Amino acid sequence: xxxxxxxxxxxxxxxxxxxxxxxxxxxxxxxxxxxxxxxxxxxxxxxxxxxxxxxxxxxxxxxxxxxxxxxxxxxxxxxxxxxxxxxxxxxxxxxxxxxxxxxxxxxxxxxxxxxxxxxxxxxxxxxxxxxxx
Amino acid sequence: xxxxxxxxxxxxxxxxxxxxxxxxxxxxxxxxxxxxxxxxxxxxxxxxxxxxxxxxxxxxxxxxxxxxxxxxxxxxxxxxxxxx
Numbered sequence: 001x002x003x004x005x006x007x008x009x010x011x012x013x014x015x016x017x018x019x020x021x022x023x024x025x026x027x028x029x030x031x032x033x034x035x036x037x038x039x040x041x042x043x044x045x046x047x048x049x050x051x052x053x054x055x056x057x058x059x060x061x062x063x064x065x066x067x068x069x070x071x072x073x074x075x076x077x078x079x080x081x082x083x084x085x086x087x088x089x090x091x092x093x094x095x096x097x098x099x100x101x102x103x104x105x106x107x108x109x110x111x112x113x114x115x116x117x118x119x120x121x122x123x124x125x126x127x128x129x130x131x132x133x
Numbered sequence: 134x135x136x137x138x139x140x141x142x143x144x145x146x147x148x149x150x151x152x153x154x155x156x157x158x159x160x161x162x163x164x165x166x167x168x169x170x171x172x173x174x175x176x177x178x179x180x181x182x183x184x185x186x187x188x189x190x191x192x193x194x195x196x197x198x199x200x201x202x203x204x205x206x207x208x209x210x211x212x213x214x215x216x217x
Contacts, residue, residue, distance in 0.1 A: 037203065073183075074190050074197045075204070090205050091182050 010066040013055075017070070017080050022052035022105065025067055026077040030054050037089040039119035041077045044096045047117045050105045081105065140165045141201050146193075153192035156211055166202040177210035185210070 017023055022045070028034030030042045045052050057063045057076055064076060071078055071085045079086045081104050086092065093116045095101035102108065143161040146168055150159040156175030161168055170189060177185045185208040190197055197204050 037205075072187065074195075085183065087183055087186070090207060091186065094182070094207070 006062050006066060009060070009062050010070070013063070013067055013070060016053070016055060018083050020053040020080075021082055022050055023080045024052055024054045024077055025057050025063075025080075026054055027056070027058050029056055033119065034058060035076070036119070037075075038077045040116065041079065041089050041092050043117045043119040044092055044101070045079075048096070048102055048105055048107055050107055141168070141196075143168060146170060146201070146204075149192050150189060154188055158211070167205075168201060168203065169205040169207075171207045173209050173211045175211045175213070177208055178212075180210070182208065 024030075024038075024041060024045065026033060026035075026038035026041065028038055030046070033039035033042055042054070055063070057067060067076075067078065068074055073085065073088065075088050077089055077092075079088070079092050086101075086104065087095070092101060095104065096116050097114065141163075142165065143163045146163070147159045147161040147170075150161070150170060150172055151157050154172070154174045154176050158173050160171045163169060172185075172189055174185075174188075176188065180188075186206050189206050189208065190204070193201055193204070
């Protein structure tokens with residue numbers, strides 16, 4: 001299925017990936033993550049201290065559809081560094097703990113070897129806004 | 134393809150991963166919606182972490198995010214095939 005809106009979304013995602021050195025596609029926003037995996041990935045990036053851009057995929061199911069078509073990756077969150085797909089929550093967590101993430105982000109390896117930070121406790125999201133795609 | 138109206142179980146995921154990836158052994162835990170899989174496979178040798186995880190996701194296709202609500206994955210390359 002490829003209508004005009006899907007094509008626009010596809011192009012917008014590709015521009016966002018090329019224009020933002022560190023870009024996280026997530027459920028919700030860094031201030032209000034709507035999924036534990038997204039919250040955990042945000043907590044890791046904030047702990048590393050690198051600025052990052054974030055795209056909330058929840059407002060339109062076509063965002064996730066087009067993103068997964070680009071990255072060939074089925075789950076959210078998805079982290080891109082310098083235009084390259086790096087991984088989801090599991091891989092970002094492993095890379096943080098080994099220090100690879102800090103290297104990829106070009107920051108001092110202050111936290112390498114440390115267990116990944118746990119996100120702050122979050123009120124469960126209302127069911128109505130859970131992503132059903 | 135498993136029936137979509139039957140809840141997924143850790144046993145089913147383990148069997149399908151081990152059947153679908155050459156030389157794989159898997160330990161899977163989960164509650165029917167959220168699962169965690171630790172997978173070791175000879176097929177992972179020489180592959181990037183992303184490629185290893187894709188092989189696991191590919192076993193389940195469109196079921197990840199749907200029938201299998203969430204699947205956490207840890208992978209490592211097995212040196213020699215496990216005989217079990």
